[in-house]
Amino acid sequence: MKLLTCPINGTRPLQEFTWGGEFREMPDPEQATDEEWADYVFNRSGAPGVKKEWWHHTASGVWFIAERDTERDIVLRTYLYTGKMSDD
Amino acid sequence: MPLRLLRFALSHKHPEPPMFTEHDQLGKTYDVVIIGGGGHGLAAAYYLARNHGIKNVCVLEKNYLGGGNTGRNTTIVRSNYLTPEGVAFYDRSVKLFQDLSQDFDLNLFYSTRGHFTLAHTDSAMRTMRWRAEVNKHLGVESEVVDRDFIRRMVPEMDLDCSGHSPIHGALYHKPGAVARHDAVAWGYGRGADMRGVEIFQKTEVTRIDVKHGKVRGVDTSRGYISTPKVLCAVAGSTPRITQMVGIRTPIVIQPLQACVTEPIKPWLDTIIVSGSLHVYVSQSDRGELVMGASVDPYEIHSTRSTLDFTEGLTAHMLDMFPFLSNTKVNRQWAGMADMTPDFAPIMGKTPIEGFYIDAGWGTWGFKATPVCGETMSYTVAHDQDHELIRTFRLSRFKELDLTGEKGAASVGH
Secondary structure, three states: OOEEEEOOOEEEEHHHEEEEEEOOOOOOOOOOOHHHHHHHHHOEOOOOOEEEEEEEEOOOOEEEEEEEEOOOOEEEEEEOOOOOOOOO | OHHHHHHHHHOOOOOOOOOOOOOOOOOOEOOEEEEOOOHHHHHHHHHHHHHHOOOOEEEEOOOOOOOOHHHOOOOEEOOOOOOHHHHHHHHHHHHHHHHHHHHHOOOOOOEEOOEEEEEOOHHHHHHHHHHHHHHHHOOOOOEEEEHHHHHHHOOOOOOOHHHOOOOOEEEEEOOOEEOOHHHHHHHHHHHHHHOOOEEEOOOOEEEEEEEOOEEEEEEEOOEEEEOOOEEEOOHHHHHHHHHHHOOOEOOEEEEEEEEEEOOOOOOOOOEEEEOOOOEEEEEOOOOOEEEEEEEOOOOOOOOOOOHHHHHHHHHHHHHHOHHHHHOOEEEEEEEEEEEOOOOOOEEEEOOOEOEEEEEOOOOOOHHHHHHHHHHHHHHHHHOOOOHHHHHHOHHHOOOOOOOOOHHHHOOOO
16 A cells, blocks of 8 residues: 655555645746746646655645655655745 | 478568568668657658658657557547547547558458447536537537447446446447557558658667757767657657757646456447546457556656556446456556646647657547647648647647647546
């Protein structure tokens, strides 16, 4: 069984979680051009790599961030979103 | 007789020539380089040579021909889509498919079966009526049928699905078919090879040489090739290639799994699809049930397969066909599906001059192989999007002009 660690609820089976897609910084809607906004809405970094992603623990409703290698499908770490993502 | 067979096997003289010429060395220059030796890439090479007289073409495949999603799908061919653009496009593909065995002089085992898309809810029935009307309007054989019709055609099915998701009716698409997918790739490959196209297996593209927004060549694991035109037809590897030229796309890779059962007596001569139960199934000529489901629920760049998938799929199969409870699953596998937000492909020209894309084929690419080859070869030859693929252009996202194919593209969305 595949497991994922929720920062609040601990390690749980993957079936309890929903993938929320890649984390992306939202541009300022007032300042962004239409093209920048469309890029934010639709485009993704599709190539494999270690990515920051939104995950949702369905049972408790907790949204959090997971850093995952999308080629090997290994989660490196999970943490709650604090509003500040540029830690590296 | 066995001795003759053995002598034949050991002999160097075989009456059947190999399907393709093996070239020792890459050429230095080609008019067109096609990345990806799957059905789409080889079909584009074939039509470039046959329809447009462009024969100085090479196809680069990092693994073996047809070893990607071409050889991993469940081989269904149909055209009962939802948008007029989608229907016209896939209908052209079905028509091309029907003559392909003759074209290639190779038996594709193209088998017209009739295709049911089951509706388990009122809202699904509404979508089926909508699709049937769009289809009929565009001359595609497609109709909404009731439970009695389904019962007559598929008497083995439990129309109540164990009582918890009873079938209300279905969209019935008579031309729905299955075909031998490897043969489609080989047929196109052999046809292209005979016309002078060079095919290289085990040859990986490592870099695309772009200068001033124009393609100049590609670096491969076997050396540099200079070329003004590159066609990218690599399905699940698309983001790795578009990254090389700095193009951003909405494509996300999610695995799509499939499996087959042990061979059993022929009993299912139609193709059955249930969006609500996330199942599509047909019976192969060998008697195996070929089954697939929806994509895995998150992004993964590998072709691993899981027990979750077989458990979920077989449970739903048993809802429809309880008598299969002792049938064993023989093999399972996965392909990397390049999913787009509107469940339509991304085809045609790109912001890089000379870089063409045939991607975003998610879970619906096999049936489009012939028409993709035809329209992409036109696009590459004329440096202009073919009219059938204009609606699938990459810039539609920027222009907020998406297509609406979600209801008809696949299952479980």
